[in-house]
Amino acid sequence: MSTQGFYVRPTTCATEAGIRDKILANPGFGSYFTDHMAHVRWTKNGGWEPGEIVPYGPIMLDPAASVLHYAQEIFEGIKAYRHADGSVWTFRPEKNAERFRRSARRLALPELDDDTFLGSVKALVGQDKAWVPTPKDDTEECSLYIRPFMIASEKFLGVKPAKLVDYYVIASPAGSYFKGDLDAVSIWLSQNYNRAAPGGTGAAKCGGNYASSLVAQQEAEANGCAQVAFLDAVENKWIEELGGMNLFFVYKDGRIVTPELTGTILEGVTRDSILQLAREEGLTPEERRISIDEWRDGVKSGEISEVFACGTAAVITPIAELVTPEERIAGGRQTDIASTLRRKLLDIQYGRAEDRHGWLTQLA
Ligand SMILES: *Cc1c(COP(=O)(O)O)cnc(C)c1O
Numbered sequence: 186m187s188t189q190g191f192y193v194r195p196t197t198c199a200t201e202a203g204i205r206d207k208i209l210a211n212p213g214f215g216s217y218f219t220d221h222m223a224h225v226r227w228t229k230n231g232g233w234e235p236g237e238i239v240p241y242g243p244i245m246l247d248p249a250a251s252v253l254h255y256a257q258e259i260f261e262g263i264k265a266y267r268h269a270d271g272s273v274w275t276f277r278p279e280k281n282a283e284r285f286r287r288s289a290r291r292l293a294l295p296e297l298d299d300d301t302f303l304g305s306v307k308a309l310v311g312q313d314k315a316w317v318p319t320p321k322d323d324t325e326e327c328s329l330y331i332r333p334f335m336i337a338s339e340k341f342l343g344v345k346p347a348k349l350v351d352y353y354v355i356a357s358p359a360g361s362y363f364k365g366d367l368d369a370v371s372i373w374l375s376q377n378y379n380r381a382a383p384g385g386t387g388a389a390k391c392g393g394n395y396a397s398s399l400v401a402q403q404e405a406e407a408n409g410c411a412q413v414a415f416l417d418a419v420e421n422k423w424i425e426e427l428g429g430m431n432l433f434f435v436y437k438d439g440r441i442v443t444p445e446l447t448g449t450i451l452e453g454v455t456r457d458s459i460l461q462l463a464r465e466e467g468l469t470p471e472e473r474r475i476s477i478d479e480w481r482d483g484v485k486s487g488e489i490s491e492v493f494a495c496g497t498a499a500v501i502t503p504i505a506e507l508v509t510p511e512e513r514i515a516g517g518r519q520t521d522i523a524s525t526l527r528r529k530l531l532d533i534q535y536g537r538a539e540d541r542h543g544w545l546t547q548l549a
Contacts, residue, residue, distance in 0.1 A: 188238070188311050189304035195312070196220045196240035202315075209318045212358035214498070215330065219313035219356045223305040223333075227295045229348035236305055238312050241355065247340040251347050257337035258392045259288040262497045264359070265310050265329040265548050267317045268536035273310060273549040275331070276497075276534050278303055280454045284390060285333065291389040293346035294335055303546070305354045306331055310548040317549075318358050323537060326500065330359040359498075367524060369505035369516060372412045372427065372494075373405030374477070376509065380425065380449075382418035387425075387449035394451075398428040410508055412494070416477065417449060423474045425449055427494050430502070431456040434475060434483070435468075435491035435522045445472040455495040455530070461542065462529050468522070477514075480507065484515045492516040493523040501527035 186193040199220045200208075208217045218241050225236040252258050261281045265273050282299040289296045310317065310329065318327040333354045337347030378401040381387020386394055401413045412430070417423040425444055426432055431453040434442045441463045446452055460470045483489030492504040493516075503523045504516035532538035533545070 189308040190301075191223060191236040191238050191304060191308035193238040193308070193312060194240070195238075198240075205315065209316070209327075209358055212318065212327070212360050214359050214361075215357050217358055219309075219316040219329070219358070221309060221312045222356075223309045223352075223354035225297070225301060225305065225352045227350040227352065233295070233297070233301065236301060236308070238308050244351075244353070246338060249340045249342055250336075250338045251341055252336040252338065254342060255337070255344060256391070256393045256396065257292055257294060257347060258334065259285065259292050259294060260332060260334035260390055260392065261285050261288075262390075263306065263331040263333070264497055264534070265306075265317050265331060265356075266534045266536070267319050267328075270536075271319075272536075272547060273314060273317050273329075274534075274536065274545045275306065275310075275548050276546075277454050277458065277544050278306060278546050280457070281333075284452065284454075285335075288389040288391060289335065291386055292391055294337065295350055297335070297352055302333065305333065305352070307548050309354050309356055313356060314549040316356065316358055318360075320535065323535075326361050326531065328359055328534075330357045330498065331355075332357065361499075367503065367527070369503035370411040370494075371409060371506050371508055372414045372504055373401070373408050373410035374507050374509045375401040375404070375413045375415050376421070377401070377404070378415075379418035379421075380415040380428065383448060385418075385449065388446070388451060390451060395428065402428060408508055414507060417447075422476050422478075424477060424480065426451065430494040430496035430499060432504075433459065433493050433495065433523075434480065434489050435493075435517070435520070436483070436488055437490045438488075439468050440471055441468045441522070442471045442473060442475055444475055447474075453496055455497055455500070458530060458544070459495055459501070459526055462526055466522075466525065466529070481512075481514050484517055490517045490520045491522050500530065
């Protein structure tokens with residue numbers, strides 16, 4: 186049996202429907218996984234081998250596999266949404282495929298062609314379609330979170346790009362990323378740690394960026410914050426993004442500002458989509474540098490009315506305040522731009538509004 190060019194080896198011990206339904210009723214985020222995974226192997230001499238869909242389960246790695254020592258790894262994050270007619274769709278996967286190739290180049294990993302990337306997602310979701318949750322109503326946010334990733338598996342402790350690489354896709358049913366749906370979150374301003382520096386890996390979606398942000402995340406939690414905001418590494422003055430989400434600032438005159446992509450910020454698909462939706466809402470998007478002083482003064486003067494974070498996992502999350510050891514800078518008055526944009530985006534993703542941009546791709 187084969188789909189999308191992927192040979193399918195079905196599991197012989199699929200999760201019972203009753204157990205699966207229980208999981209889908211309250212999946213949380215990233216804790217439960219579907220019955221299968223996609224796998225494609227690459228070797229330096231032979232290139233990409235034919236892909237397969239295999240039972241989900243632990244993978245065998247040599248203890249000397251270079252990913253375990255030198256973190257040669259990249260990943261993506263996409264969601265599959267069930268529409269009212271039962272069909273399953275995803276959002277702008279070609280952007281993720283392209284970003285995955287860019288991340289691969291930065292980490293000296295082989296590029297996976299876009300057709301195999303999309304084919305792997307389609308083949309896996311086709312096989313595990315029953316794991317895509319069905320929203321109870323038009324407000325419930327639930328989906329199948331899809332995680333493609335690539336690792337250097339070569340058994341070798343020398344420091345060089347691996348000659349043996351494995352690409353996998355796993356999938357996990359997901360409810361809302363943060364508990365309490367549109368509750369604004371407090372974020373911690375990292376002053377001791379930077380996420381990315383010019384010439385570094387900030388624009389690549391790689392595990393290493395996350396590993397180095399965890400100590401700042403610990404600091405955030407110790408200070409009662411849900412997430413960390415990072416400043417630029419050169420002047421420690423310009424706001425870049427959160428550990429895994431991009432930032433937007435809404436001005437009362439209708440401007441909506443997001444930090445420009447300077448090579449140290451991850452180019453979010455949600456960020457790009459919001460820039461387009463904002464323009465259609467009559468707002469004026471600006472991509473430029475924004476300093477911590479502009480944030481503080483803008484909120485104080487009332488110029489800045491809202492601050493929010495965005496990404497595939499958490500969609501749009503309002504920021505209640507930015508916390509530092511010295512001060513607490515408010516996230517603005519919370520008008521309704523963040524919630525309007527969030528609704529627009531979700532309505533497209535869940536098939537409740539017309540897909541005028543051609544952003545949706547059917548998976549199953
Ligand atoms: C994935 C990610 C984002 C959000 O990107 P989306 O494509 O919108 O999901 C933002 N910042 C970082 C650091 C990320 O890894």
